[in-house]
Amino acid sequence: MTIPATILDTARTQVLEQEIGLNQQQLMEVLTLPEEQIPDLMELAHQVRLKWCGEEIEVEGIISLKTGGCPEDCHFCSQSGLFESPVRSVWLDIPNLVEAAKQTAKTGATEFCIVAAVKGPDERLMTQLEEAVLAIHSEVEIEVAASIGTLNKEQVDRLAAAGVHRYNHNLETARSYFPEVVTTHTWEERRETLRLVAEAGMEVCSGGILGMGETLEQRAEFAVQLAELDPHEVPMNFLDPRPGTPFADRELMDSRDALRSIGAFRLAMPHTMLRFAGGRELTLGDKGSEQALLGGINAMIVGNYLTTLGRPMEDDLDMMDRLQLPIKVLNKVI
Template sequence: MTDILTRARSKVLEEGAGLAGPELLEVLTLADDRIPELLELAHQVRLRWCGEEVEVEGIVSLKTGGCPEDCHFCSQSGLFESPVRSVWLDIAELVEAAKQTAKTGATEFCIVAAVKGPDERLMAQLEQAVAAIHAEVDIQVAASVGTLTPGQVERLAAAGVHRYNHNLETARSFFPQVVTTHTWEERRATLELVRAAGMEVCSGGILGMGETLAQRAEFAAQLAEVEPAEVPMNFLDPRPGTPFADYPVMDSADALRAIGAFRLAMPRTTLRFAGGRELTLGEIGAERGLLGGINALIVGNYLTTLGRPMEQDLDMMDRVQLPIKALNSAV
């Protein structure tokens, strides 16, 4: 059998077709000395099928903490003894956060809420927030407020939500080890509703939660089946008070192999650096990721963890000579 990267060069780079699960497992088990070769191929794939621009996004939490779900990685669950407590932002605060995000050159601003799904109060506030942001800020608005009903999906689309995030989180076979209060299938169903309503689908997850390499390959293949416009790539940042608090930080070489594998699974998808990249990869690893398949990143802080100052990420993109995606090319 020919080498996996030789096959990937033909199938992914030349034809634009993603690798399947067994092929992705081969990528994830490549020796450390082949990681540079993998990342170079992944970078060529993203340049050919996505272009060279990097999409920058800021996120803000409308409702933080007090969530009734038991996602074992998340300090926002009300079921764990974590230091995060329930907080709500008002519309003016959201508009100001969107303005600050736009100043970085970001084209996307995502409003997030720690809920299983939105109630009427949250839906109404979200609709008002999107309208207020669009009235004052030249930026696209995304949302992530949990599981949706068909009616809620239609309302968000009508309000002008550009993209909806609902992470599958991990492989279907591993999901019950991570969440027990809802199912992987429920998450997938929301993504289908979002696509049918005309919003862009954003779905990713967290790597390094104890999944096997085979399950990591399974997860990438299952995400590819959803055909998301964007995949946020998070790496576990063990949070105090959660069931995963004592888990080890993911090995940086494994993280880089995963970045390459996800790009080879989804050649046309926006792969976004998200939570945990600072802890798992550091500065040099992040630069390698941007030159190894990643073509978007969240700047500033995350929902319950600190990111890097926005200026540092913008400087990093300048060093690796990658242009920031402009709003007029994203609309």
């Protein structure tokens, strides 16, 4: 009697050998794997990552140029000015940004991302970011990425000319679930910014937050929609319910579902950089984080996030050393 092939057998042939990501129906099978098969999923995802991305882990630090006071109503975000949140609007000056980039580079990070809590940049923000990128590149050997909301073509071209090599604009969740998360702008608006970024030659960085109440079907939908972007990087966040936000009372995502999701996203996007981001400490803890780093993840944000605390940088670097995961070295001359 012939034993029917499992989804992991299919993925081994289709993704590991043929370099073709799983489709939405196949991802649903991954997201519903029995708990006892999660280690096998992690091992296969690790093999896919090693074969199609290499063994290096990219380390990134992030900093908020403008924190709080955002006019959007993203239900997970404590930076919205529409919610009763303890986060208040703060601006950083260029010397502080340069110093933060220096401290980030000392950890071995190759990437420094400047973020602003805005719907999109005004002229003041655009000018300050352009000046900041120039100042950082003149003093620090590190790549600069940015995330300052929805952009038009002129703004995209200015950032590319300034030396921003990667732009982050998260789709946040599946298109079908997006209206439950944000009502002040559309999924399509975000998608259009990412199209402009790709056309300008900047690397596309787009991910989102898992565990916001989406169904497993919508989680699979989200992975496929991200894969269609052909992104250089996908940040994987897990909901950290923030006081004062509409999602403050949501439960943390189950760690087993988080691991299934990481494996599924790797099998959907064999070439993409999957970056561990916010909420991993609460959702996965130390043991789960180690499983994920050996299960398809190949990049990390180290240190604190925009409005929440992360692990000490040293702890993450020690973890990577313990797992014998080499950190990517910046190969560029400034």
